[in-house]
Structures are given as structure tokens and as C-alpha cells.
Amino acid sequence: MSTSEFSIIKEFFTVESADGFPPVVGVGDDCAILDVPANKQLAVSADTLVEGVHFLPNSNPELLGQKVLAVNLSDLAAMGATPAWVSLAITMPAIDKAWLSSFSKGFFSLANKHQLHLIGGDTTRGPLSITINIMGLLPTKKRLLRSGAQVGDQIFVSGSIGSAGLGLKKASSGGTDLSDADISAYLNPISRVDLGQCLLNVATSCIDISDGLSADLNHILKASGVGATLIHEKLPVTMSVRNHCKEIDDELWPYATGDDYELCFTLPKNMRIDALDGLTPDCVTKIGEIEEVIGLRIKMPDGKQVELNKGFDHFYVD
DSSP states (O other), X not given: OOHHHHHHHHHHSOOOOOSSOOOSBOBTBSSOBOOOOTTEEXXXXXXXXXXXXXXXXXXXXXXXXXXXXXXXXXXXXXXXXXXXXXXXXXXXXXXXXXXHHHHHHHHHHHHHHTTOEEEEEEEEESSOEEEEEEEEEEXXXXXXXXXXXXXXXXXXXXXXXXXXXXXXXXXXXXXXXXXXXXXXXXXXXXXXXXXXXXXXXTOSEEEXXXXXXXXXXXXXXXXXXXXXXXXXXXXXXOHHHHHHHHHHTOTTHXXXXXXXXXXXXXEOTTOOGGGSTTOOGXXXXXXXXXXXSXXXXXXXTTSOXXXXXXXXXXXOOO
């Protein structure tokens, strides 16, 4: 590693804090060393985000620093894990200190909020891409999985669906105003870490919605060996998304658009959402039920049912 690379790490990515779960050895050695607390297990996830694929060229670096971490925190949220450690690898065309300063500001603003420690990573030269390896803690033998949904379970989603997909369309046309709820949903997603922890002992299954509700709910259905019917009128969408669907004459559009980073989860049939400790009921919406018949069906307002499986696929070519 050249001196300039060491300088990047020292100047922009070395932060020490006593909050959360500090590493025994962190940034600066060949490996980080971690102490996992007694009666805890590690939840680990990794994501690579590539310019032009996962984020727009010339994205605001501060917002990008937040988003690359937020989408990985969403994976921990889907398991009910408490964030603990993260590593970061950046490939970039050239050293741009102003960009790095802004990116690290956004990254650490969210990391500090979750008492998350950066424990290492890498910097290399090439087309802009960012890889995150994130680690969280779970009580031994307690976790949220995709495979626990049972016939009769209620299906819920957090937040609103489709807003980030519409925000991507607006941002692709030059929109940057974060007061626009759709643009904010795309550029500055909320990680539902607190919700995931509330669900840890009660939800029968859970997944984060990254590739579209239909695709990700189908992962739950496949892993659990069940099917589901959703009530279209119950899907939580904003007025702007509703209007967009009318403009393109596609009522099912919100199910297939990605980047929501909300949670989709199932609860036992008779469990009341407003009875869960620490959960704000107005942040989640019941949208359907788990059924024995395999497949995902959408019940439309006219009573017709539509089979739906489509979502974002990194390697699908239309």
C-alpha cells in the first residue's frame, strides 16, 4: 500500500470511540480483532455498490456515504441484529480529498448514530465502487429468518412502497431536493434497525425489501414453503406513487421497483401489532396473509387475482 493510501485511511477513516462494541484491534493492522460478548452470535452481511448500477454517477458524496451504510444496516435490521462493526473498501479513479471528506462525513454520521465501529477495509484505484462488510450481534439462538412463515400468518410492511423507485426516476432526471419525499426515500433511506429488534422475539419471518416487494416476499414464501395473497388496496403508497401508476397505466408498478429498504415480515394470525412493546403501529401496515397454496397473488379492487413474481435482478436482461 502506498503512502497516499495510508494517508487516506488516517485522514478520513480513522475514528476511535468507546460507544457500542469497540474492537480489540481496529484500523491500522493487517486484521481487526473482535471480542464477541458472551451469549451472542455474529450476523454478517456484505454488499458491493457500483456507480451507474447501484447509485447514479456524480452522486452527492455525503448522501452516498450515508446510503451505502444504510442499505447494509437494513440487512442487519431484517435479522433483528444490533449493529456492531463494519469494514469499508473503496475503489476510485483518483484521490479526491473533497469527495472523501464529504463521503466520510455522511458515512460516520450514520455509523455514530448506531454506535457502529469501522474496523478496517481497503482502498484501490479503478471505477468507483464501494464494498461494505457489516457485522451485528444477536442473542444466541434468536434471529429473524426468511423460513419461518406459517399458514395463517399476517403479512406486514414498514413505511411506504415504491417511493424510492419513483425517487430514482426523479433523481435520474436531475432531481436533488430532499424535501421531495420520493427523492429522499431513494437518496437517504431509513434503516429499520429498531423495528427489527422489536420483531426479534415475535415475527415468524422477515426480509428487507431491496429488489422489490414481490421479489423479496417471494424469497420468504420459497424459504417457508408457503404462498400468500396481498390486498392491493392495503399496499401503503404515497399519492405521488399512486399518480405515477396512473400515468404509466400500471397499478402493479410499486411491487417490482427496488430500493425501498423497508421490512416485510410475518406475525402469527392472532397477534395484534399495537400490542408489541417498542413498536409504533403507524409505521407498519398489514397487507395480506400467508396461505397454503404456493405462489404470490395480488387481489385487485375488482376481485380479480394477479400472480406476481417480478422484481429487480442484477443479471436479468430484458
